[in-house]
Amino acid sequence: MSGTTTRYRVLGLPVLTPAQRVMGLFGFWLVLAVCGPFFAPYAPGQIIDTEVFAPLSHRHWLGTDYLGRDLGSRLLYAVRYTVLICTLSTAFSCSCGILLGIATTAMPAWVEQVAGRLMDGILSIPSLLCALLVIAAFGDSLLALILTMGVIYTPGAYRTSRALALRIARMDYITVAMARGEGAFFIIWKEILPNMRGPLLADVGLRFIYAVLLLSNLSFLGLGVQPPLVDLGSLVRENVLGLVYGSAAVILPTVVIGALTVGINLVLDGTSRR
């Protein structure tokens, strides 16, 4: 651990707290998602070359895909959809799960009974299967995708935050706040939540990674983001033929999925080791 600190200093960078590192890396992907497409040289659907699965060249830096479209431009758009959909669904699942998780520690026991069984119910269905079912029933619009993934990952966030909150709710400073007559909202928001920040951050990060993997899986199966829109999973699927030619069109999206998930995972690992 002393090694990492020294390395930061050698590079002349300020020493970041683990939370800052996570937010920094996530911020990078978010900026890429929002601004990336503005720098795309071509429209994502534009066929620019007769050569399909073209290798990397100075004309199109990342080569072309199975229809001769510019892979670099498509990749920038794909990152936008993957990151934004997963961010929104993670925001949905974590805000629902965390709020419910903390609130049940301060509410009568039967609320936890009902909420807990409901969460267990969702948790017991395999996530991919659940997503397939919902999308088959409600269609594959972006909103349906976000909500489905949000609901699937709510129980996990609920369980984690409830376990954390239960431990904190037994602390004497919560007792003192209750003896003072503080309201439930103040106790949840000001007394409990700040003490859960570190572990919660790690949990939210993990849910984001799960969401990226689930979305990529769905899109690979053709049930996720639909053409003409494009995300990382669907890029892999449509170019899967290129695997035979060792084309960059199938390898690069895979590498980007890996970079996104493994990168965030590594930074999160650093936080939990503190």
Next chain:
Amino acid sequence: MSRAHVISVRNLDIVGHRPDGHDVPIVRDVSLAVREGQMLALIGESGSGKTTIALSLLGYVRSGCTISGGQIRVAGHDVTSMTTHELRSMRGRTISYVAQNAGTAFNPALSIAQQVIEPARVHWAMTREQAERKMVDLFRALALPEPETIGARYPYQLSGGQLQRLMAAMALITDPEIVVFDEPTTALDVTTQIEVLAAFRTVLADRGITGVYVTHDLAIVAQIADHAVVLRHGQVRESGTVADILGNPQDDYTRELVAACRIPPRATPCAPMEPARRDRVLDLSDVVVGYGSRTAGGLPERRILDHVSLSVPQGSTLGIIGESGCGKSTLARTISGLQPWAAGQIMFRGEALAPAVADRTREQRRRLQIVAQNADLVLNPAWRIGATIERMLTFFHGMKGAEARAEAMRLLDMVRLPHAVLERYPAELSGGQKQRVNFARALAARPDLVLCDEITAALDPVVAAAILELMVELQETLGISYIFITHDLHAVRAVCDQVAVLYAGHVVEQCDSQSLAVGAHHPYTRLLVSSVPEMRAGWLADAVALRHADELPVAQHDAGGGCQFFSRCDMRMPGQCDRDPVPVHTLPDGARIACYRPCPDLAFPGGVASDASPHSCES
């Protein structure tokens, strides 16, 4: 030089490695020696390196630390140069260790016998049958109940004091030359501590075992050790025989320690016992707290507090003492509205208090504050100290911004903390500082009554003495009343006007705190008072001699009627004490004792002449 040094440590240095690469010295240049059959006490406050030194005798240092210099010779072995394998064959056989908290040191899934004979089996020292026979002998020597069958039980079935003795049996089963005791009685009640200490002493003396005893309690040192080493910040401040160190301390720090163990009783006169009713801040009458199904009378079946009646006069301090599990903390939670009661009434400043805190008025909540035991848990670690104190000011007095900040600074002055503390987080403060902040937080509400629940239990003696001094001082300047819940009788004498003695949820006695050691008292009070270790050599033998009562197994006594203390009482009268309701005597000075015995029987045996004390009986 009749006997050789069994332990000899020379110029020991131990350093800890910090994450940023710097080394912090934990133990610096410590030398000590123990002769065969003698007991050395390592004395010091938390963080003084006493446990680190004790563990280094076993060749063990915590991860992140290393022995950076010096020599440790234990029973002819050079510990610092031994390999892991050699250390393993030495530990538990030549030298063994008794840890502080036996409750967590035993594996709950294995029976006691399996764990006690394990060291002997690991070292192939004897066969299982031999080991079991030996174990029973040890159990008998350590005065454990039912030595033949206790081994078949599991840790959760035994009390803390029994587990601590069982752990000593585990350490002694291989006949080690040296035993290291690490605060073995700190977590125990005084009444239990005395039994454990007496058992340890007999066994060690019989077997001629050399010992190292780590503690912060000088009174225990006086009973059990021959030599002592006083440590501070990892360095030896003073070493010598126990009589010299306690009777004639040379070093400034040792003097401070000795003084802290002799807290003088409070100088100001005590408030009178029975003031007029309007002068009382708090009045509990027949409060019952419990759980389980209701009996015919509408009361819960299992009662934690059973018809407790107490009162706190304005501007005075009521101490509540009793052993762990007697309902002390439940009483604090009940008064502060966190634990609803089943029957009875609590009057606060002449108004009836609602059982639930949500139903009390803001004014009532403001005037009644609680200062809880563990300062680490009471201050929200995510808040700066300033935020914690200012929240109280905003909540109760509507103060904001600069006004709140100025008031917070004033409060810090009151508890003698620098203003810089406002910007710090609780983790950056020491235990004593946290407890002061805790006080400032309670004072911010400008309370009439402060409930102090074991506030000095987690503190070192010197720090605790300073906190008690602060309490008395604040009472004199602000006129607040306290309820002081503790198991420490020294602290009771230092700060309390009156004392209520709680046993199994019953108030068995309420009396004047200064007369605790004289006059007539409930048998349980006497047991408590006589169990508090004194710094006089030979106290242990005297105290054990006084406790001649054969305790009945608790199960034999049905708590349905009669006195709760029956099974442990040394003056019980079978046929009466276990059946009839307990009468309450009121003494002329207002003290109340719940006992069947007439007052003259209740006087201290061999104590101060009862007719000279204000506590004498007339009825």
